[in-house]
Each structure stands twice: as structure tokens, then as C-alpha cells.
Amino acid sequence: MNSAQEKSIIPASQEPLGLQWSGEISNRATKEELATRVAARAKDGEVIGAGSGSTAFLTVQALGRRAESDALTISVVPTSIEIAMACRAVGLTTVNGLAKRIDWCFDGADEVDPQGRLLKGRGGALYRERVVFEASNNILVVADDSKSVERLGENFAVPVEVEAQWLEHAYNELYQLDHVASVKLRMAVGKDGPVITESGRVLLDVSMTLIDDDDEAQILAIAGVCCTGIFSGFTFERIS
Numbered sequence: 693m694n695s696a697q698e699k700s701i702i703p704a705s706q707e708p709l710g711l712q713w714s715g716e717i718s719n720r721a722t723k724e725e726l727a728t729r730v731a732a733r734a735k736d737g738e739v740i741g742a743g744s745g746s747t748a749f750l751t752v753q754a755l756g757r758r759a760e761s762d763a764l765t766i767s768v769v770p771t772s773i774e775i776a777m778a779c780r781a782v783g784l785t786t787v788n789g790l791a792k793r794i795d796w797c798f799d800g801a802d803e804v805d806p807q808g809r810l811l812k813g814r815g816g817a818l819y820r821e822r823v824v825f826e827a828s829n830n831i832l833v834v835a836d837d838s839k840s841v842e843r844l845g846e847n848f849a850v851p852v853e854v855e856a857q858w859l860e861h862a863y864n865e866l867y868q869l870d871h872v873a874s875v876k877l878r879m880a881v882g883k884d885g886p887v888i889t890e891s892g893r894v895l896l897d898v899s900m901t902l903i904d905d906d907d908e909a910q911i912l913a914i915a916g917v918c919c920t921g922i923f924s925g926f927t928f929e930r931i932s
Contacts, residue, residue, distance in 0.1 A: 718747045719836075726834050726931065727751040730798050733832075736764045736913035739787065741824035742779065743799025744772040744817040747834050751798055756782025769794055769827075772890050796830040797917040802921070804835050804930070805844040809903075813851030813921030816878075817890045822919055831928035839932075844922065848895035849876070850911075856894050858916020863896060865914045871902045893918060 704717060717723065726759065728749060731754035740755070742748055752775060753771070759766050767785045770776035779786045799821055803811035810833065812818055825831055841847060855864045859877070866875045878887045878895040886894045900907070908922040 717750070720750075722836070723747045723750050724754075726836075727754040727932065730832060730834060731755045731758045731798070734764060734766055735765075735795075736762075738795040739769065739790065739792070740770060740921065741765045741794045741797025741799075741828050742775050743797065743821055743824070744775055744815045745800045747800045748775055748798065749778050751834070752778045752784065752833055753782055756784055759784060766872045769797070769824055771799070771824055772815065772817040779918075786836045790827065794824060794828040796832060797824050797828040797830040798834060799824070801833050801835045801839055801845055801923075802848050803841045803846065804833070804839050805841055807924075807925075808928075809844050810923040810926070811844055811848060811850065811921050812923055813853075813895075813919075814848065816851070816887055816895060818851055818921050819853050819891045819893070819919040822923065825923065825926055830927055833930045834932070835930060836932040844903045845900045849879070849899045850903070851890070852896045852911060852917055853889055853893050853919040854896055854899055855916045855918060859894055859896075862914050862916045866896065866898055866911070869907070869910055871900045871904070871907060873899045873901050875899075891918070 723746060727750040730751045734755055742752055755766060758764060767787050768779045770779055770786050776786050801810040801812055802814050812821055863875055866872055876897045878897050880887045889895060903922060908920055908924055911917055911920045
């Protein structure tokens with residue numbers, strides 16, 4: 693079969709690869725409405741940081757529609773391969789290295805506590821997400837009321853990103869912390885072995901009975917730990 697024949701068997705209605713989300717999107721109608729509201733904030737010439745997850749995926753699609761309809765030139769700093777693919781599929785320019793700060797960024801959160809601390813990282817892109825947060829002039833957190841908790845770590849374990857060569861050391865050291873109940877290596881689905889993060893590392897999911905203000909620093913002080921899903925000290929606007 694020649695190349696022309698091979699192309700002919702691909703359905704004309706098939707979406708570009710970057711427009712396909714990896715799984716089912718829950719509460720899609722609500723998330724699409726939020727995505728449209730976030731995309732409406734974009735201005736011509738801005739550099740925008742794009743978080744990970746299904747809401748970010750839908751927001752990238754909405755940004756693509758805005759850029760096309762209003763002739764906007766937008767550059768996007770993606771936090772995951774999946775979001776970068778989505779950007780390219782809708783014609784948005786992606787950039788990785790920056791000579792200036794990001795104008796603003798948007799991202800979701802797994803939990804938000806009364807002190808404004810966030811728990812992030814279930815998607816495995818926490819290191820890039822933190823870098824984009826730190827490099828942004830303004831942060832927009834898209835999180836509905838279901839993400840609000842009285843105690844951080846109430847519903848989910850804390851993701852901890854670790855260099856693979858230091859995995860055993862970090863695992864043992866985490867168990868020495870006062871509030872740690874369990875530590876589990878996050879295993880992949882659909883492939884053998886552990887989940888590999890966007891930065892080529894592995895993840896430990898740490899269940900904690902309590903998260904004090906100094907727990908984030910204690911985790912980061914462990915050799916081999918590169919990032920934690922506890923995001924504290926950031927000033928952000930929440931949209932829900």
C-alpha cells in the first residue's frame with residue numbers, strides 16, 4: 693500500500709492528536725464554562741502559563757478559539773507534554789525558556805485549604821507547575837467548591853517528586869517525619885513500572901495525618917526530593 697492509500701483510510705472526522713484528552717472529562721459542561729471565562733482574560737501579545745489537567749486542556753482549546761476569532765498573538769508556556777500537544781493542535785505558539793516573566797498563568801488544584809495553601813500534582817506535572825507559578829506575575833487557580841478542604845491532605849496524598857537514584861533514601865527519610873502515615877511509589881497504568889514525571893523523575897505519594905507550615909520545608913530538605921505537591925506562600929486569584 694502506497695502513502696496515498698494509507699492516508700485514505702484515516703477518517704476525515706478524526707480530531708488532531710492534541711485535541712484528544714487522555715481520559716473521560718468529568719463535569720465537562722462546568723469546566724468548559726470556566727475555560728471560556730479564563731480565556732476571555734487573554735490579551736494580545738501576552739505570555740500565558742498553562743497548567744495541567746482536564747480544565748487546563750479545555751482552557752487551551754478556548755484560548756485557541758479566542759486567538760483565532762480576535763486575531764490575538766498569544767504565547768503559552770505549557771506544564772506538560774499533553775498540554776503542549778493541545779496548544780499546537782489549536783495553533784498556539786509554545787515556549788519553554790523565557791527571557792521575561794510570564795504575564796499570568798492558570799491551573800487547577802486538587803485541594804485548597806482555608807489558609808490558601810494548595811495541594812497539587814496528581815497529574816505528575818508538579819515541578820513544571822511550580823516553576824510556572826514562580827515565574828508568573830499573576831496566578832489564576834481554577835477550583836470549584838469541591839476542592840475546598842478544612843485540612844490539606846484530607847482527600848489526597850501529597851505527591852513528592854524524587855530523582856530515581858535517591859528513591860530508597862527519600863522513601864526511608866519521609867517515614868521519619870512526624871505526620872507521615874504511609875509512603876507509596878506511584879505505579880503506572882498501561883505500562884510496566886512507576887509513573888515517570890514530565891521531568892523524568894518518579895513520584896512518592898505521601899499520606900499525612902496533618903500538614904503543618906514547616907512540613908513542606910522538611911520534605912524539600914530530604915536529599916533527592918525535587919518538588920512537593922504542597923504549594924504554600926503563593927498569592928492567587930481563585931475562580932470557580
